[in-house]
Amino acid sequence: MANSSNHYVAPLDETPLAEVDSVNISAQASNLWLDAWRDMRGRPMFYISGFIIILVALVALFPGWFTQVPPNNDCLLVNSNGAPITGHPLGFTKQGCDVYSRIIHGTSTSLSVGIIVTILTAGLGVLFGAFAGFYGRWLDAILSRVGDIFFAIPYILAAVVIMSVFSSYRNIIIISLAIGLFAWPSTARVLRAEILRVKNADFVMASTAIGVSRFKILMRHVLPNSIAPVIVITTLSLAAAIVAEATLSFLGVGLPTSFMSWGNDISQAQSDLRNAPQTLIYPSLALTITALSFIMMGEVIRNALDPKARARR
Amino acid sequence: MSIATPTSAVTPGSGARSAITPLLEIRGLKVEFSTQRDSVTAVDGIDLTLMPGQTLAIVGESGSGKSTLAHSIINLLPGTGAITAGSILFDGQDLTTISEKELQGIRGRDIGFVPQDPMSNLNPVWSVGFQVEESVRANGVAVGRKEIRAKAIEVLRKAGLDDADARMRQFPHQFSGGMRQRVLIGMALSASPKLLIADEPTSALDVTVQRTILDYLDSLTRDSGTAVVLITHDLGLAAERAEQLVVMYRGKVVEAGPSLEILRNPLHPYTQRLVAAAPSLxxxxxxxxxxxxxxxxxxxxxxxxxxxxxxxxxxxxDRPRAGIAENTALQNNALADNAIVVDGLTKVYSIRGRGFKTVPFTAVDNVSFSIARGTTMALVGESGSGKSTVAKMLLGLEKLTSGRIEIDGADTGELSPKELFNLRRRMQPVFQDPYGSLDPLRNIENTIAEPLDTHRVGTKAERRKRVYELLDQVSLPRAIATRYPNELSGGQRQRVAVARALALKPAIVILDEAVSALDVLVQAQILQLLHELQTELSLTYLFITHDLAVVRVIADNVAVMNKGRIVEAATTSEVFENPKQEYTKRLLDAIPGANIRLGA
Incomplete structure (x- = not known):
C-alpha cells in the first residue's frame, strides 16, 4: 500500500474509523446532582450517617416508640444517681429520673433548634449572598458590610447576650433566633463568592442575549449552579447549632430547666461527675453521635459534589 | 503488532547518518489510565523512531493520546496513568526501566520539555530570573552563584528578550504569553538537551506570536542539533515545521512518514479526513x-x-455566494439591504490606574462596517483587538461609549426596552466555549426552549415540537433532549448552542469564535452545518475569529481589526490575494502551513 519505503500506513482493520462526533445515547444520564447521588451511594459513610440521622429523626418525632418510661413524672429521689436496673438501662439522674428516657425525650428539642437555626442561617445567607453577589455594586457594598458586622461578633457571645436579655422569654424559638441571627454571614460569604464565579459564565451571557430578565437568570441559572457549597455548609451548621444549644444550656443561659434537652441534662450532671458519671456521659454521647453523623453527612456530600475529590478516590 | 518501523529517518544527502543509532526509539508502547472501575488505554502499541537532530511532529485530535505519549517519554504521567507494555530507548537506555532518580538526571539535561500553557507554567510568586536560575542549577549547567546568574541571563537573551538583565527581576505577570513561552523554551534548552519535547507549545498564542515562537524554536534547535518532538493538533503547522509526521488516532499510529508526502498523498482514510478538514490547507x-x-x-x-x-x-x-456580487464594497453604506450597519462604534473602558485615578482605555475605536442581508462578514483580529467587544455591543451586552448601531434599519440606541427585547428575537449569538455556554444543570430541551419560553412563543407542546425540529436541523438525535450538557462532546454542545440561537428564527447570528475551540474534523462539520443553515434560512452571519484560515472558508467579506480599529476591510478574496496593509500580510503569512507548496 505504501508507495514509499518510509511511508507507514496502519492496516485499516486495526484502526477502524468511527463516525466523527457520534452521540452515545445509551450512556447513563449525568449532571452534577445525578453524579453526586451516584457517588454518595458508593460510600459506606453515607449509609452509616444516613442511618443515624434517620434514627435521630424518628426518636425526635416518636419518642414513645423507644421508651415507655415517662422522663419527668416517675422520678423518685430514692433512685437519685442510681445505677442501671432492669427497665432503666442507663441509670438515674440526681432527681431520680430515668437517663435513657430523658435522652429520648430531649432529642426533639435539640433537633428542632438545629433545624430552625439551619433554616434561618441558610435563608438569610442565601438571600444576602445571592443578592450581594449577583447584583453587585452598591447593593453588594451594603449587604456585605451588614454581613461583616454580624460576622465580627462571635455568635455564641451574641447568643449569650440575647438569651440573658430575654431571660424571661426563653423557649425554642428565641434560642434558635439567638443562634441563627449571628451564624448566617459565613453562608452568605461562601454563596456570594460562588455566585461571583458563576455569573461570569458564558451561559449567563447567552441567556442575557436571549432577553431573559436578570432576576430570572439569577433564579434559573446562577443560583442552582452555585448552591452546592451552601448545602455542604448547611449540613455542617446543623451539627454546630445542636452543639450551640447544648453550650448555651450548659452555661445556664439556654432553655429553662422545664425543657428537656441534652444541654440541660449535661449542665445538671456536671456537679456529680465523679459519683455518677453516667448522668453526664450518656447525654454527651447522644449529642456527639448526632453532631458527628451530620458532619459526616456534610463531608460525604462535599466529596460527592467536588469532582476533584471524586477523582482522587 | 509487528510492523515496519514507522519512521526510518533518512534525509536525502545524509546517507552516512542512517548508520547512526536512533536517538529515540519507542517500541510497542502502551499506556493505560486506571479509573474507579476499569482501565482506559490511552496509547495502544506505538512504534516510532527519531534520529538525532530531526524534527518529528505528532498530530492528532484531542483524546488521540498524543500528549500522553509525549508525557510518557519522560514519565510525567499523572498518578492514575502507567506504562503497561513496550520500551522507550533513549540514547541506548530504556527509560521505562530506570529509576526515578536516574530519570530526574535525564529530564532537563538530556530531554527538555516545553509545556502547553505558558500562562500557568511559571510560578507567579517567584521572579522569572529566579525560576530560570533554578532550572540552570537543577540541570547542572553552571556552578556558583555568579556563573548561574550569567547563564540565566544568557538564556533570557537567547530567548530573544531585550535587556535580559532587568527582565530577571520581573515577575511572570509582567511578561506577555509569547514572552513567557520563550522563557520556557529557553529554560528547556538551557542545558542543550539532545531532545526537546514541545507539547502544543503555541496553541494558546496568537498566530503572529506563534510564528515567531516557532521560528525561534527552529533556529535554536538547528544551531544546537537538538531533535524535536512537536505535539500539535494543527496539520498545517506540523507539516511546516517537521520533516517527519506521525498521525495518531485513538491511541494508535495510523500513518507515519515524511510530512509533505503525507499531505500530498494521505493514504489512511483518517488522514484523508484530516487533510480535507484542515482549514489552513x-x-x-x-x-x-x-x-x-x-x-x-x-x-x-x-x-x-x-x-x-x-x-x-x-x-x-468554493460554493457560489448567495447571489451577492463579490464586489459589493463594504464602504457602500447605501441603505439598500443591510442587516447590520455600524457607524463610528467606540468603547472606552476606565481601568484602575495609580492611586484612586482611573485611566481610559479605548477597546474599540471608531469602527464602522455594514453587513448585507444573507452574507457572512468575518471580523478578524488577535486577542485584545476588540473584536469580541464589538460583538457584545451589537448584542446589547455592553453599552456603547459613542457611535451608532442599526439593525434592520432601526437605530438600537433609540429603541425602548420593549423594542430591544423584541430585537433579540432577530439577532442571536453563539459563543466560543462549548463547555461554558450551556447551563450544566438544565437539560438540552430546556436549554433550546429557553428563548421560546422567554419570548412566550407557542404552547408547551408547540415548543417541544420546535425543539425537535431544531435538533433535526442541527443533526442531533431527538433522544438527547432529556440529556445534560456534560454528556455531550464539544461539537455536540456547539450544535445545541446553534439550535438555541436558531430557536426564534433570527435573521442575524453572531458567531463569536464559535468553532475555535473544536477539533478540526468537528470544526469542519460545524462550518458545514452553518453553511447549510445559511443557505436554507438565508441568515446573516457576523463571524468573529482569530483564525484567518477559517475565514477563507466561510466569509464573503472580511474586516481585520488591530488595537480596536479596523485596519482593512474588503471581500475575502481581495484580502487574501491582495492584502493592502502590512498587518494583514503578517497575519496571512502566519497561518501555519501557508508557506507549504503543495502543488509542486
Missing part, C-alpha cells in the same frame, strides 16, 4: 486553484470516501 488549495496551478493534491482529496463525516472545506468555500 483548504485555503492553500483554494489559492492554488485560483492561480490556475495544476494541483496534484486535489485528486486524492476528491477521492475521500463520501461518508457523512468527511467534509471537504474547500468545497464549502
Amino acid at each position: 483548504a485555503s492553500r488549495r483554494l489559492t492554488a486553484a485560483a492561480k490556475g496551478v495544476e494541483s496534484t493534491l486535489t485528486s486524492p482529496v476528491v477521492a475521500v470516501p463520501a461518508t457523512a463525516a468527511a467534509f471537504d472545506l474547500a468545497a464549502i468555500a
Whole structure:
C-alpha cells in the first residue's frame, strides 16, 4: 500500500474509523446532582450517617416508640444517681429520673433548634449572598458590610447576650433566633463568592442575549449552579447549632430547666461527675453521635459534589 | 503488532547518518489510565523512531493520546496513568526501566520539555530570573552563584528578550504569553538537551506570536542539533515545521512518514479526513486553484470516501455566494439591504490606574462596517483587538461609549426596552466555549426552549415540537433532549448552542469564535452545518475569529481589526490575494502551513 519505503500506513482493520462526533445515547444520564447521588451511594459513610440521622429523626418525632418510661413524672429521689436496673438501662439522674428516657425525650428539642437555626442561617445567607453577589455594586457594598458586622461578633457571645436579655422569654424559638441571627454571614460569604464565579459564565451571557430578565437568570441559572457549597455548609451548621444549644444550656443561659434537652441534662450532671458519671456521659454521647453523623453527612456530600475529590478516590 | 518501523529517518544527502543509532526509539508502547472501575488505554502499541537532530511532529485530535505519549517519554504521567507494555530507548537506555532518580538526571539535561500553557507554567510568586536560575542549577549547567546568574541571563537573551538583565527581576505577570513561552523554551534548552519535547507549545498564542515562537524554536534547535518532538493538533503547522509526521488516532499510529508526502498523498482514510478538514490547507488549495496551478493534491482529496463525516472545506468555500456580487464594497453604506450597519462604534473602558485615578482605555475605536442581508462578514483580529467587544455591543451586552448601531434599519440606541427585547428575537449569538455556554444543570430541551419560553412563543407542546425540529436541523438525535450538557462532546454542545440561537428564527447570528475551540474534523462539520443553515434560512452571519484560515472558508467579506480599529476591510478574496496593509500580510503569512507548496 505504501508507495514509499518510509511511508507507514496502519492496516485499516486495526484502526477502524468511527463516525466523527457520534452521540452515545445509551450512556447513563449525568449532571452534577445525578453524579453526586451516584457517588454518595458508593460510600459506606453515607449509609452509616444516613442511618443515624434517620434514627435521630424518628426518636425526635416518636419518642414513645423507644421508651415507655415517662422522663419527668416517675422520678423518685430514692433512685437519685442510681445505677442501671432492669427497665432503666442507663441509670438515674440526681432527681431520680430515668437517663435513657430523658435522652429520648430531649432529642426533639435539640433537633428542632438545629433545624430552625439551619433554616434561618441558610435563608438569610442565601438571600444576602445571592443578592450581594449577583447584583453587585452598591447593593453588594451594603449587604456585605451588614454581613461583616454580624460576622465580627462571635455568635455564641451574641447568643449569650440575647438569651440573658430575654431571660424571661426563653423557649425554642428565641434560642434558635439567638443562634441563627449571628451564624448566617459565613453562608452568605461562601454563596456570594460562588455566585461571583458563576455569573461570569458564558451561559449567563447567552441567556442575557436571549432577553431573559436578570432576576430570572439569577433564579434559573446562577443560583442552582452555585448552591452546592451552601448545602455542604448547611449540613455542617446543623451539627454546630445542636452543639450551640447544648453550650448555651450548659452555661445556664439556654432553655429553662422545664425543657428537656441534652444541654440541660449535661449542665445538671456536671456537679456529680465523679459519683455518677453516667448522668453526664450518656447525654454527651447522644449529642456527639448526632453532631458527628451530620458532619459526616456534610463531608460525604462535599466529596460527592467536588469532582476533584471524586477523582482522587 | 509487528510492523515496519514507522519512521526510518533518512534525509536525502545524509546517507552516512542512517548508520547512526536512533536517538529515540519507542517500541510497542502502551499506556493505560486506571479509573474507579476499569482501565482506559490511552496509547495502544506505538512504534516510532527519531534520529538525532530531526524534527518529528505528532498530530492528532484531542483524546488521540498524543500528549500522553509525549508525557510518557519522560514519565510525567499523572498518578492514575502507567506504562503497561513496550520500551522507550533513549540514547541506548530504556527509560521505562530506570529509576526515578536516574530519570530526574535525564529530564532537563538530556530531554527538555516545553509545556502547553505558558500562562500557568511559571510560578507567579517567584521572579522569572529566579525560576530560570533554578532550572540552570537543577540541570547542572553552571556552578556558583555568579556563573548561574550569567547563564540565566544568557538564556533570557537567547530567548530573544531585550535587556535580559532587568527582565530577571520581573515577575511572570509582567511578561506577555509569547514572552513567557520563550522563557520556557529557553529554560528547556538551557542545558542543550539532545531532545526537546514541545507539547502544543503555541496553541494558546496568537498566530503572529506563534510564528515567531516557532521560528525561534527552529533556529535554536538547528544551531544546537537538538531533535524535536512537536505535539500539535494543527496539520498545517506540523507539516511546516517537521520533516517527519506521525498521525495518531485513538491511541494508535495510523500513518507515519515524511510530512509533505503525507499531505500530498494521505493514504489512511483518517488522514484523508484530516487533510480535507484542515482549514489552513483548504485555503492553500483554494489559492492554488485560483492561480490556475495544476494541483496534484486535489485528486486524492476528491477521492475521500463520501461518508457523512468527511467534509471537504474547500468545497464549502468554493460554493457560489448567495447571489451577492463579490464586489459589493463594504464602504457602500447605501441603505439598500443591510442587516447590520455600524457607524463610528467606540468603547472606552476606565481601568484602575495609580492611586484612586482611573485611566481610559479605548477597546474599540471608531469602527464602522455594514453587513448585507444573507452574507457572512468575518471580523478578524488577535486577542485584545476588540473584536469580541464589538460583538457584545451589537448584542446589547455592553453599552456603547459613542457611535451608532442599526439593525434592520432601526437605530438600537433609540429603541425602548420593549423594542430591544423584541430585537433579540432577530439577532442571536453563539459563543466560543462549548463547555461554558450551556447551563450544566438544565437539560438540552430546556436549554433550546429557553428563548421560546422567554419570548412566550407557542404552547408547551408547540415548543417541544420546535425543539425537535431544531435538533433535526442541527443533526442531533431527538433522544438527547432529556440529556445534560456534560454528556455531550464539544461539537455536540456547539450544535445545541446553534439550535438555541436558531430557536426564534433570527435573521442575524453572531458567531463569536464559535468553532475555535473544536477539533478540526468537528470544526469542519460545524462550518458545514452553518453553511447549510445559511443557505436554507438565508441568515446573516457576523463571524468573529482569530483564525484567518477559517475565514477563507466561510466569509464573503472580511474586516481585520488591530488595537480596536479596523485596519482593512474588503471581500475575502481581495484580502487574501491582495492584502493592502502590512498587518494583514503578517497575519496571512502566519497561518501555519501557508508557506507549504503543495502543488509542486
